[in-house]
Amino acid sequence: MNILEVNHLKKYYRSPFLRKRVRAVEDISFAVKQGEIFGLLGPNGAGKTTTLKSIVGLLKPDGGEIRLFGRPLDISRRERIGFLPENPYFYRHLTGYELLSFYAHLFNKHITAKKIKEILEMVGLEHAMHSKVGSYSKGMLQRVGFAQAILNDPDFIILDEPMSGLDPIGRKEMKDWIFKLKSEGKTILFSSHILPDVEMICDRVAIIYRGRVVSTGVLSEILQEKVRFIEVTIEGLDEKTLETFGKVFRSGDKLMLRLTSEEEKDRLVSFVIEKGGRIISVAPYRKTLEEHFMETLEAQ
Amino acid sequence: MKSILGIGINTFKEGLRDKTLLSVSISGFLLIAASRILVPISIGESYRVITDFGLALVEVFSVLLTIFIGTRILYDEIERKTIYTVVTKPVRISEFLIGKLFGLTLLVFSIQFLLFLTIFLFSKIYLHFVFWRVFVWFFFLFFEMLILNGVAILLSTFTTPITSGLISMLIYIIANTSNYLKELSQMVKLPIFTYIANFLYYFLPNFTLTNVKTEILYNLPIDKGLYLFAPSYSIMYVVFLLTIATMLFEKREFY
Numbered sequence: 054m055n056i057l058e059v060n061h062l063k064k065y066y067r068s069p070f071l072r073k074r075v076r077a078v079e080d081i082s083f084a085v086k087q088g089e090i091f092g093l094l095g096p097n098g099a100g101k102t103t104t105l106k107s108i109v110g111l112l113k114p115d116g117g118e119i120r121l122f123g124r125p126l127d128i129s130r131r132e133r134i135g136f137l138p139e140n141p142y143f144y145r146h147l148t149g150y151e152l153l154s155f156y157a158h159l160f161n162k163h164i165t166a167k168k169i170k171e172i173l174e175m176v177g178l179e180h181a182m183h184s185k186v187g188s189y190s191k192g193m194l195q196r197v198g199f200a201q202a203i204l205n206d207p208d209f210i211i212l213d214e215p216m217s218g219l220d221p222i223g224r225k226e227m228k229d230w231i232f233k234l235k236s237e238g239k240t241i242l243f244s245s246h247i248l249p250d251v252e253m254i255c256d257r258v259a260i261i262y263r264g265r266v267v268s269t270g271v272l273s274e275i276l277q278e279k280v281r282f283i284e285v286t287i288e289g290l291d292e293k294t295l296e297t298f299g300k301v302f303r304s305g306d307k308l309m310l311r312l313t314s315e316e317e318k319d320r321l322v323s324f325v326i327e328k329g330g331r332i333i334s335v336a337p338y339r340k341t342l343e344e345h346f347m348e349t350l351e352a353q
Numbered sequence: 354m355k356s357i358l359g360i361g362i363n364t365f366k367e368g369l370r371d372k373t374l375l376s377v378s379i380s381g382f383l384l385i386a387a388s389r390i391l392v393p394i395s396i397g398e399s400y401r402v403i404t405d406f407g408l409a410l411v412e413v414f415s416v417l418l419t420i421f422i423g424t425r426i427l428y429d430e431i432e433r434k435t436i437y438t439v440v441t442k443p444v445r446i447s448e449f450l451i452g453k454l455f456g457l458t459l460l461v462f463s464i465q466f467l468l469f470l471t472i473f474l475f476s477k478i479y480l481h482f483v484f485w486r487v488f489v490w491f492f493f494l495f496f497e498m499l500i501l502n503g504v505a506i507l508l509s510t511f512t513t514p515i516t517s518g519l520i521s522m523l524i525y526i527i528a529n530t531s532n533y534l535k536e537l538s539q540m541v542k543l544p545i546f547t548y549i550a551n552f553l554y555y556f557l558p559n560f561t562l563t564n565v566k567t568e569i570l571y572n573l574p575i576d577k578g579l580y581l582f583a584p585s586y587s588i589m590y591v592v593f594l595l596t597i598a599t600m601l602f603e604k605r606e607f608y
Binding site: 066106109110111112113128129131132134136138141142143144146147155156157158159160161198201205 | 355356358359360363366367370433434435437438439440441442443444445606607608
């Protein structure tokens with residue numbers, strides 16, 4: 054079941070003085086399935102934030118259709134979603150606890166003080182819950198932002214650049230929270246340009262470039278298709294015996310060869326066994342998401 | 354209702370920290386204290402002069418508060434991007450605006466009441482005289498300010514604080530001179546002027562209808578119907594203002 058469907062989304066801005074139409078999103082289509090972590094990738098200005106803002110209703114699309122839980126976005130759908138904007142800004146005069154209490158007032162469901170404290174503890178702000186938000190660091194703001202996004206126990210959580218501004222520990226924690234939400238059956242859509250993070254946590258991704266989706270699919274499949282080379286490690290033979298298969302690298306008493314096809318690999322393995330050598334390992338080296346991302350963008 | 358209350362209280366708390374509020378309020382209190390210098394020059398009518406002057410000060414400072422804070426109330430929310438995490442929650446734009454109006458009205462009312470109380474105590478302590486009927490004036494002022502707060506909220510949905518401040522001030526002036534406007538339109542026989550004057554008279558708020566200061570200061574009777582008219586007129590006008598504000602704000606996008 055699709056939690057979110059975005060079909061041929063278009064959004065244009067008007068430049069301030071000449072009122073010239075500037076493209077923000079040209080043709081974005083993707084769907085997010087229930088229970089998955091979906092990543093929206095793209096360089097700065099690709100249209101990620103515009104897409105997310107259109108989904109949550111901060112922007113009004115100029116074309117296309119957005120369906121949340123099978124229906125267009127309305128006030129009742131908002132009860133079931135959580136949203137963390139990019140570089141979130143909050144009321145500086147409130148404490149972390151007061152801020153979440155304020156947001157709790159905006160939902161129809163009753164959110165208890167106990168629940169607010171639990172969420173603040175979960176995001177590591179228990180020591181700062183009675184400090185003014187104005188005194189929070191960027192990382193703390195991101196944490197309180199995440200806390201407000203999950204306050205209503207939403208089914209679908211939308212996070213715009215959630216790792217931005219976080220230190221390595223913070224990023225690790227954010228990933229852990231996202232995994233925790235997934236394990237609770239929540240669906241998560243997030244945008245990022247930090248590719249290793251996306252690679253680590255996403256089930257599926259859509260790569261956006263200049264307002265269009267240029268690649269989409271299951272991450273493991275995208276990357277599995279793209280084996281760069283197969284590294285075979287051998288023992289018990291010398292370089293000269295193996296040089297017909299290509300360049301041989303030595304590491305201690307081990308030799309390594311990098312082959313570009315399965316056939317070559319099979320031939321080498323048979324050859325090594327026949328010559329009395331030993332195969333230590335056969336490791337396919339796949340493309341990283343970063344390499345796939347760069348290649349996709351270059352192809353555009 | 355829960356969301357309106359939450360937004361209102363938050364607006365009130367945020368307004369309390371506003372430096373403009375502090376400076377306007379301090380100026381108001383200082384001027385009230387300074388009104389003592391009017392005692393020797395008021396030729397035996399000091400209680401009337403001081404009360405008149407004091408009430409005018411309360412009104413002026415209430416208007417200034419509305420203009421300085423009310424016209425920025427939505428602008429700041431959009432500029433600081435705090436609105437992102439509010440309108441993406443299950444809150445209707447109308448609820449958001451009613452909440453903002455509630456918070457602003459509470460804030461202006463609190464300061465207004467403190468200024469009013471200062472004048473009241475000032476009269477009692479220094480002049481040993483109290484116009485108990487000034488509470489009636491305060492009742493009518495509250496409903497005038499409610500309308501002006503609504504005007505400020507409406508204007509801030511589509512203009513900058515400076516523009517909406519100037520327009521709010523202009524509307525306040527016209528609202529207090531509506532009866533002259535009507536008389537002027539009858540005196541000047543230009544059809545276009547009559548048309549404009551009639552439009553302003555009927556369309557813009559009219560505070561001259563509920564201005565009872567003279568009646569209070571000179572112990573004249575006040576039409577009892579006004580006690581019902583002021584709240585009804587004010588609430589209906591605010592509903593009208595908020596309806597337009599909601600329609601305009603719903604069209605807004607938050608980049």
